[in-house]
Each structure stands twice: as C-alpha cells, then as structure tokens.
Amino acid sequence: MFNLPECNNEIIINAMQELERRAFISAFIYLPCWLIIALNNQDDVFIQETFYSISFFFLTILIFHIILHYRFSQLLEHNFHRARLFLAILIIIPCLMLGSICSWCIYLHIIYTITVPFIIITAVLCTATSLLLTIDPIYKIMVPLAMILPALTAVLVENSSENLIFLPLASLNILYIIRSSQLKYRDYWQALITFSYFKQKSITLENMAFTDFLTQKPNRLHADKQLSILWDQAKAQQQCIAWMMIDIDNFKNINDTYGHPFGDICLMLVADALDSYSQKVNGFFARYGGEEFVFIKVCRSGTEIHQLAQGLMQQSSKTRICHDDVTINITYSIGVSSLCPHMTSQNLNDLIVQADLALYIAKHEGKNQYRCYCETQDYIEQQMKTPSPNAACCSIENKQGNSCSPAS
Known part of the structure; x- marks a missing residue:
C-alpha cells in the first residue's frame, strides 16, 4: 500500500x-x-x-x-x-x-x-x-x-x-x-x-543526430557546433583555433578493388586511431563526410599546431589492415588552417576554406603528408610567379590572425 x-x-x-x-x-x-x-x-x-x-x-x-x-x-x-x-x-x-x-x-x-x-x-x-x-x-x-x-x-x-x-x-x-x-x-x-x-x-x-552511424564518432553537425564553441573559447582566451581536414588517400581505389564493406572497415580503423590520439591531446575529432575527417583544437602557437599535425600523421602506423594475405597501408593527407579570432576579421567559413585549400595542395604534392594554409601561399606564389599580398598571413603576430607558421 x-x-x-x-x-x-x-x-x-x-x-x-x-x-x-x-x-x-x-x-x-x-x-x-x-x-x-x-x-x-x-x-x-x-x-x-x-x-x-x-x-x-x-x-x-x-x-x-x-x-x-x-x-x-x-x-x-x-x-x-x-x-x-x-x-x-x-x-x-x-x-x-x-x-x-x-x-x-x-x-x-x-x-x-x-x-x-x-x-x-x-x-x-x-x-x-x-x-x-x-x-x-x-x-x-x-x-x-x-x-x-x-x-x-x-x-x-x-x-x-x-x-x-x-x-x-x-x-x-x-x-x-x-x-x-x-x-x-x-x-x-x-x-x-x-x-x-x-x-x-x-x-x-540528440546522440543519434550528432553521431556518425558507421564509425560511432561525432559527425559533421557535431563538428560544426563544436567549432562554434571552440571559436568563442579561443576568442575569450586570446588564443588560436586549429582546423585540420583529414582525407584518406586513394579511398576510391580501395572501394573499387576490395569492395565497400572493406572500405567501411578502413574508415572505422582510421577513425579509431585518430580519435584515440585526439583524446590524448584533448582535441575534438569527427567524421566530416565520406572519407574525410576533421580535428579541432584551441592552440597557443603555430609550433603546437605543427606538433598536432605531425602526431596525427604518425597514427597512420596503426592503420594497416590485412586482406587475403595482403597487408594494406592506409594513409591520409591533412590540410591545416588556423586563425586567432581576437586578431582577425575572418570567420569560421574562412577557416574551413583555408583548410580545404591546404588539403588540396597536400594531395597535389604526393599525398601522405600535411600542409598548412600558410604554406599554400608560397605554393600559389610559385605557381603563379607573382607576389602574394597575403604572404605574411601565416605569422601569429600578423593582423589577419593566422597562427600556422611554416614547418622548418
């Protein structure tokens, strides 16, 4: 009772x-x-x-x-x-x-x-x-x-x-x-x-809306939401935000050669390796769509951004997979961009566009590597053989607010 x-x-x-x-x-x-x-x-x-x-x-x-x-x-x-x-x-x-x-x-x-x-x-x-x-x-x-x-x-x-x-x-x-x-x-x-x-x-x-069904990692919608949050955080802390676009190399050939189920296994393997590293460095990792992934983190310097990109590249050693007694090394290319919200008039869309451009250069130069947006400026200058008005945009001290300095 x-x-x-x-x-x-x-x-x-x-x-x-x-x-x-x-x-x-x-x-x-x-x-x-x-x-x-x-x-x-x-x-x-x-x-x-x-x-x-x-x-x-x-x-x-x-x-x-x-x-x-x-x-x-x-x-x-x-x-x-x-x-x-x-x-x-x-x-x-x-x-x-x-x-x-x-x-x-x-x-x-x-x-x-x-x-x-x-x-x-x-x-x-x-x-x-x-x-x-x-x-x-x-x-x-x-x-x-x-x-x-x-x-x-x-x-x-x-x-x-x-x-x-x-x-x-x-x-x-x-x-x-x-x-x-x-x-x-x-x-x-x-x-x-x-x-x-x-x-x-x-x-x-909400979890279903923000989670990729295949890899069970955050999806693009979640990444866009998190980017907005981290942008405000970087602005409040007067730091920079890094956006790294990651694309699996030759993924279409993998699907065509070994089939889409095997391609799905590759996606999950890469996602697990990169997400594990992301958690170690307190970053945010998500599947952005298709064979593309994204890594986001608030950083203090261009040096830290390069170290993070190098750490992501090193995870490719964990993405080897066997198929019919054949070992396949899955590699990927990374396009890196960064902005300091408190020092620039550029916005989130500019950050994403710059990373896409850097990823394009990384693919064009041979894949299995990373390139920063600031480095693409030099590349474009060499291709066009004309001086770039934004040549200094990669310095953390410049007025545009980009923080990714060229790798030494």
Whole structure:
C-alpha cells in the first residue's frame, strides 16, 4: 500500500528530493501557527502550562528538518529506505501533535475560545500537507489520520451538541483529502514518468543526430557546433583555433578493388586511431563526410599546431589492415588552417576554406603528408610567379590572425 511506483532509480530519487523540499517548506508552518494562537490566548490555563513544551517540540522538529535538508541527498544514496523513514517521522509526528492539541481543545470546554481557530488551522494544514506531499503514498493516508483522528476521538468522548457538528465535517474532510491525494499521486507519477521517458528519448535522438552511424564518432553537425564553441573559447582566451581536414588517400581505389564493406572497415580503423590520439591531446575529432575527417583544437602557437599535425600523421602506423594475405597501408593527407579570432576579421567559413585549400595542395604534392594554409601561399606564389599580398598571413603576430607558421 505504501510502495512507490515501479520505475528507474533516478526518477524515484528525484521524486524523493522534491518531496523533501516540499516538506522542508511546510516544516516552518507549525511553530508560527502554534505561537499565533497561544499568544492570543495567554490567559488560558492550557496555554500557560504547555506553551514552552509545545513550542520547544515544534522548534526541535524544525531543527531536525533543517539538518535533514542539507544531508538528505547523501542519505538517499547511502540508505534510501532509512532516508524515507526519517522524513516520514519528521512529517507525521508534528501532524499528530497538532491533531492532539486540537482534540484537547475540543475536549476542554474551558478553552473554547481557541477551539475554532485550532480546528480551522488543523483542517487547512491537513489538506495542504496531504496534497503537497502525495509524492509518497505514506502521506495521503497517514497525514489526515494523524491530524484529524485525534479530534474525532475527542468528539466521540465528549459528545456535546457543538462537537457533534464537527464529526460529519471531519469525516467528509478525511474522505476528500484521501481521494484528492490519490488523484494527485497518480497525476504526479504519470507526469514524472512521462517526462523522464521523453527526456531520455530526446537525449537518444540528440546522440543519434550528432553521431556518425558507421564509425560511432561525432559527425559533421557535431563538428560544426563544436567549432562554434571552440571559436568563442579561443576568442575569450586570446588564443588560436586549429582546423585540420583529414582525407584518406586513394579511398576510391580501395572501394573499387576490395569492395565497400572493406572500405567501411578502413574508415572505422582510421577513425579509431585518430580519435584515440585526439583524446590524448584533448582535441575534438569527427567524421566530416565520406572519407574525410576533421580535428579541432584551441592552440597557443603555430609550433603546437605543427606538433598536432605531425602526431596525427604518425597514427597512420596503426592503420594497416590485412586482406587475403595482403597487408594494406592506409594513409591520409591533412590540410591545416588556423586563425586567432581576437586578431582577425575572418570567420569560421574562412577557416574551413583555408583548410580545404591546404588539403588540396597536400594531395597535389604526393599525398601522405600535411600542409598548412600558410604554406599554400608560397605554393600559389610559385605557381603563379607573382607576389602574394597575403604572404605574411601565416605569422601569429600578423593582423589577419593566422597562427600556422611554416614547418622548418
């Protein structure tokens, strides 16, 4: 009867934390309610004899609530059932105390002046607490019984005409609270489970949208998003961002000679090798499309960029694969570009275009190598035999903001 719905632990933990937050707020209500009524009825003997003890009781409950509030998450992880029991005790005991005070007021006619306020406050708190804490089925029954049952007992013992009016009203109140709590309990858990389901589906769909199906590495969409993030990071840190376009050499021949399934194996092998290196240097690696991959990283200097490109090239030793007793060495070419966002008016598209141009030169000059965009400027100058107006664009200090210096 008091078991929580069957669902994953994360949902239940979140629900119990929400329950504790609600109970923590309600814990501040009992003491002020008692003080207001007691201070306005200071001449009553009952108030005079019990004021300090009842005030101390409600204050103690409040202190324990505060302590539990800051340790509840740890207690849930360590011992869920004990945490649930402690919280139930702290909630139900003050409810029982308030109900007992109300019943005592009904029983003692000499303090009739505070009977009506206590009945009203008890009924309101009982209803509010029950509906607020219906996350746990314990409270939808125990709270109404703890608050109203003592008063009903007093009515039955002292069955005056005034008290008999209270009996049907209290009974209807209990039935209403229990029924309403059941509905809110059902609605809360259905909404929570549904929300959790769609949240998990959303995460799954997002992962599918940002992951390449074949290699299970980030895809182009993820790379474009990450590039924008790293661009802003480089700008804020006044550093440079490197974009390296990687293309497998002669991949069409591999597909035509050995078949597309073998080509897929080659793609996965290259992706695993390059991604492993990327993780070691805290870079970002993704499959950009077809046989092209991309590596992105925020760097401090052109020297670091060259070291990263050389490290990527060295991973080709891990991309040897055997087919029909023939060992095939899979090589790739890399086009490198870099910009310093805080020093240039160029944008992300310029960074990608420059890497494409550098990759084209690496392919044209024999493949299985890397070329920086700054080096392509010299290449273009030699081909066209005309001076380039952007010859100095590769220096990290220049106004255009390129950071990739020629390799020595």
